Amino acid sequence: MIKVVLIGSGNVSHHLIEAFAKSKKVEVTQVFSRQKDAVTHLLDSNKITDDYNNLAQADLYIIAVSDDAIAKVLSQLPFENRLVVHTSGSVALDALDKKNRKGSFYPLQTFSKNKTVNFSQIPICLESENETDFELLEKVAQSISDTVFKINSEQRKALHVSAVFVNNFVNHLYQMGNEICEANKVPFEILKPLILETANKVMSLSPKEAQTGPAIRNDMQTIASHIAFLLDENQNNIYKTLTQSIQNNGKKL
């Protein structure tokens, strides 16, 4: 069994503990959590520590904490030259402490505490400083996911920025749709099949092929009537900005 220690007790750590529990090749030997209570429902209490000096020996340490806490965690590790990876999309390897062998183990998905995820469907992006470490990371990742990618720090940053567009920003547009419905006493429910189909479409078509609507059709009459309809300044501004962007994009070869 490959021995893994998880550091952190947030959403990513929770889901990793659950995923590894089903793996036959990887064992979570220990979880470091400042709040021990946060993970007691997921594993034996003797496997939980809140003291860096009690960290167990392991093949791999996975730091699953917020981006700005990663450097601090690394500096507090009381050992050297072990394989230590983080789960962040945006922290480059060369920005980190050299005391240990570094790597990245980035599951690209949005995690919520109360929503179970099927980890086998989640892409995991791996990076390490040497080939031997990469092989270990690959074994660990493949034990829980069907899609594992080798991704360097620059590519990972591009993925993270793209994820902000297709997740954070998309969800914000859902919210604007919701607000427009509420203001006009229409149930948001009516839009849900459209939301699902919009996502499903780009599973088989490219987003460029899937683009529809008044902006790409240059239907100036409908666009003008929508702009007149949107009295909220922010909604109005975003409507104009994205319409313009679709129209300019449509002109590109």
Next chain:
Amino acid sequence: MIKVVLIGSGNVSHHLIEAFAKSKKVEVTQVFSRQKDAVTHLLDSNKITDDYNNLAQADLYIIAVSDDAIAKVLSQLPFENRLVVHTSGSVALDALDKKNRKGSFYPLQTFSKNKTVNFSQIPICLESENETDFELLEKVAQSISDTVFKINSEQRKALHVSAVFVNNFVNHLYQMGNEICEANKVPFEILKPLILETANKVMSLSPKEAQTGPAIRNDMQTIASHIAFLLDENQNNIYKTLTQSIQNNGKKL
């Protein structure tokens, strides 16, 4: 059987012909198509006409043509006082010719010619000028869909604008994500599970509850590094605009 004549041969008409073919209560008596070939694979050629003077007697005429062609079609109908509806999200009833009894039959979904849809899952929004006509529209809609709503012209406009946000604009953000991936030699495939989960999340959580990412966390360091990363002026501008909007929205009560 309720007799329906469809006018138009685009995506919406195609999908309606297929959906009504499975209905036991509604029969498509005839389709008007300027290009007869466009629908010959879907019904008998003796049921297709390209001449308004040959339009058959029916309980309901559904005009499924582009928004700006609706008024012209209505003016060419050689009869009066029959029930004639359109399938547009944005054309208000009072903007239309009074010669016939007007209504709206608006299936809220994105249609592509080569992608089959399950019509039972598509919300249909209905409007008519009187109660008897509404009852007929309701029977027709319920024969193909499980979710039928009474929606007036103003509400329909709000829905249509919302649909632009959650479909057209969302798809454009998918495209920007795709472009960022391509420019950095990362497969867009990696983002697909995230795209699906983002849509799935708002089936059970409100978009406000589902919001994650650097903007809502006020993670200024990550935001600054993303802005520095985005050299494309349009991508950079949209990143800033939507980040600002999420942050302002987070401050609202």
